[in-house]
Amino acid sequence: MQAPVGDSRHPSVPVVRDATPDDARAVARVHVESWQRTYHGLLDPAYLDSLTVEGLTGQWEEVITGGTGDHLLVVEAGGGIQAFAHAGPSHDGDAGAGTAELYKLYAHPDWWSRGVGRAAHDAALERLSDVGYRSARVWVLGTNARARAYYERRGWSPLEGERIQYFGTSVCHDCRYARPLPAV
Numbered sequence: 001m002q003a004p005v006g007d008s009r010h011p012s013v014p015v016v017r018d019a020t021p022d023d024a025r026a027v028a029r030v031h032v033e034s035w036q037r038t039y040h041g042l043l044d045p046a047y048l049d050s051l052t053v054e055g056l057t058g059q060w061e062e063v064i065t066g067g068t069g070d071h072l073l074v075v076e077a078g079g080g081i082q083a084f085a086h087a088g089p090s091h092d093g094d095a096g097a098g099t100a101e102l103y104k105l106y107a108h109p110d111w112w113s114r115g116v117g118r119a120a121h122d123a124a125l126e127r128l129s130d131v132g133y134r135s136a137r138v139w140v141l142g143t144n145a146r147a148r149a150y151y152e153r154r155g156w157s158p159l160e161g162e163r164i165q166y167f168g169t170s171v172c173h174d175c176r177y178a179r180p181l182p183a184v
Contacts, residue, residue, distance in 0.1 A: 014116050016123040019064050019072040019084065026081035027074060028056035034106040039167075042143050047168025070103075071127050075116045083107035083116035085124035090137050092161070092176075100133035100181070121154060129181040136181055139163055139174040148175070155179050 019027060032051045039048060063072055063086065070088035074081045083106065090101040102124060107117035128136055138156060140147045156177035163174040 013077070014082075014119040015076040016073055016119050017076070019060075019074045021061055021064050023074050023081060024060040024064055025053060025057045027060045027072070027084050028053045030081060030084055030106055030108045031056055031060070031104070033108055037109040038106075038144065038146070039141070042141065042170075043172070044168030044170040047170065050168075071124065071131075073120055073123050073127065075107075075120045075123075077111065077114070077116050082111040082114075083120040085120035087124045087128055087136070089133075092137060094161075095137065098132070098134040100128040100136040102136055102138040105138075117150075118154075125181055129183065133181055135178060137176055137178045139176055142173045142175045148177075151177050 032053050035043075035051055036048050060072075063070060068088065070086060073085045073087075075083040077083075084104070085102065086104040087100055087102045089095075090099040092099070092101070095101075102121075105117060105121055105124070107114075107120070111117075125136060137159065138151060140151060142148075142162075156179045159176045159178040161176040163176070165172045165174060
């Protein structure tokens with residue numbers, strides 16, 4: 001486990017650390033509330049309404065305890081977990097062994113534009129670099145202009161490729177981004 005980044009004595013300063021099993025419910029809360037705000041108007045409303053903290057807590061417990069080699073980093077601020085990043089080896093069929101993937105990056109909507117998402121993003125890329133990856137990829141909902149602009153500001157570039165996902169009645173076309181990882 002990597003030492004936390006930040007200062008836990010000052011709750012306004014984000015602390016980034018590895019997730020523990022006790023964090024699964026808080027990660028699920030950030031996941032659900034972020035999705036419901038981010039994808040409002042972009043995804044099937046019934047699907048978004050069906051997302052629950054209880055329903056996702058078990059999935060996040062599995063990620064944390066699964067021993068898959070994935071990395072789940074959480075950001076504590078303001079007395080709780082406000083953001084997280086989940087990353088590991090790329091699932092893309094055309095990715096080489098040195099290619100990682102940022103699977104998920106979410107900040108609680110009340111904490112948008114306050115640095116917690118950036119802290120999770122940067123810590124995840126640093127972790128991937130530390131364990132030997134040289135580049136990373138991320139998939140983004142094509143209609144999520146806010147996320148696409150965010151990644152582009154953080155040094156990600158569009159990469160050819162498209163993925164289709166289904167969320168309730170919504171058919172989503174994801175676009176792919178890539179970037180080199182910082183050298184260790």
